[in-house]
Amino acid sequence: MPIEPTIKSRPVYGTLSPQPGTDHLFIADAEGAEAILDLAKSAPPGFFDAAEIVFIPRASGDGYLAALHALKPARFYEGPSIGAALPRLKQTFATAHMGLRLYLSGTEGLIGQAMQAALDAGIDHSSIQTEHRGSLARRVQCVHCKGVTEDVTTQPVTCSHCGLLLLVRDHYSRRLAAFQGVCINAEDQSEKVPVEEVFR
Amino acid sequence: MGIQFRTETFRDDFTFRNSPEHIRRFPFPFHEDSYMYAVNIEPHVPGPKGSVLENLIDVDEHYVSEMADRALVLAEDPLRCQSLPHMTLAGWDLLELLMTEQAKGYPEHFTLTRDGDNWHWINRPLGIDQKFVFGDLSTLPYGPMEYITRQSQGDFCILDQRDGNLWMDAGIVTTQADWSLDFDIGMNFFEWHAPVPLAHEKGVFTRALKFLLNIQQGQPARRLNWTMTINPRLDTSPENFHKWGPDRTTVTPENVGQKVHLRVELQSFWRLPRSNAMVFPIRCYLIKMDELATSKKWARRLHRVLRDLPEELATYKGLTRYRPTVVEWLAKHDDGAPTSSGFGPD
Structure with missing residues (x-):
């Protein structure tokens, strides 16, 4: 499944082709x-x-x-x-x-x-x-604790470091090589949010 | 007579408020009864005496307390102030700009004496008397950007210009409307604005970038932006969203006047002389609904703007949960009379 360009910070990818040179x-x-x-x-x-x-x-x-x-x-x-x-x-x-x-x-x-x-x-x-190629799983940085959760396939996802429930945004940092995760129920953490497998 | 600096807080007991004079000078951002994104950039030239534009770098009654709040944020989270290695020269440029403007606008509070590279800076409100060598990092307790922005109201982003784009390569951001410097540092103009809805499609950022790339030294520009904040909290960072987000559930018809604040950013854009970088100060002004409603025109107009705001914008600005309550409160201040054009209170 090709990755759709959504917002301007979200990386898009091409197709490998042989380049000139030997290295x-x-x-x-x-x-x-x-x-x-x-x-x-x-x-x-x-x-x-x-x-x-x-x-x-x-x-x-x-x-x-x-x-x-x-x-x-x-x-x-x-x-x-x-x-x-x-x-x-x-x-x-x-x-x-x-x-x-x-x-x-x-x-x-x-x-x-x-x-x-x-x-x-x-x-x-x-x-x-x-x-x-392959899985759409994402690397996600928690904006709150700064920990990175690898291989995220669900929306939202529980931060593997601080445990907050994170909305996985399309906003992406090349410097961190990660998508941004922001607490999805910050206003009311007792709110239950359904978790769906979306990044397969 | 100098500014009477208030002692107040932007957290915990939230004692922030505006004096009557500061209410009158509030930079109300709506010149008509509705709002949509536009490239509303204009030359940053001095405005009327007594307005926030009287001096191009504005210092107001909240200065001392805002600087104390910034120090608290930085102590908790040093990542709010970052500078990529190639940005040190731009930091010196910014130090020069802020010291010069503050000393020029408020000589009773700030004095800068220059003897070649030997500079002497006196900041009376914060009790600072610093001799240093311009360009010599070892003569200041912080890097130049951090040193001077710990003494200047507002957030500051320093943008490197290359490849026909602007890159967010340094900044100090402790009073932001929900964006993360730590995440966005190193991004270009389109990337750090990526999450903003509607504006990309309207070509706003393409036109804005073109304008900004052409800004010349000595010809700064400005625009206003706005959102709303529950409680007069400066640090509405995404980092701490899980701590301040619950405030949004506390708005009731009885407390709108004291709890709900219009938050206006005076953004200005300056070319820096040595580095050719741009500095982008984002100065935050807060006003309580009770304070705002002392101007009939402002209350009437804000009612109409908020009521008719497109849903995407309301969501992006985080207003969804409490907008109906605020609109209802403001409706009582809207007699249906026409509003005069322009930003002023009456």
């Missing part, structure tokens, strides 16, 4: 692997010879591993979460040279956090491609 870094989770595999179909020969793939399988298990390995990237890293991969990614970004091309695909949480680390390292926005 390609792919970061993907779960169904994000499909975006890499689709790109590979139109990539010139030898495209992956110097490429690195950082892949977080999550619920996809080993479903995409064989296909990704078959692309024969120069380096392949498989990790349990984007959080676990960030330290090595930060080092990669810090030592990257100008020609690095970055391809981010999968959930918004992965794209947002990888983007945040890349921009912090001074990687130019124009050398980053993104494609959303």
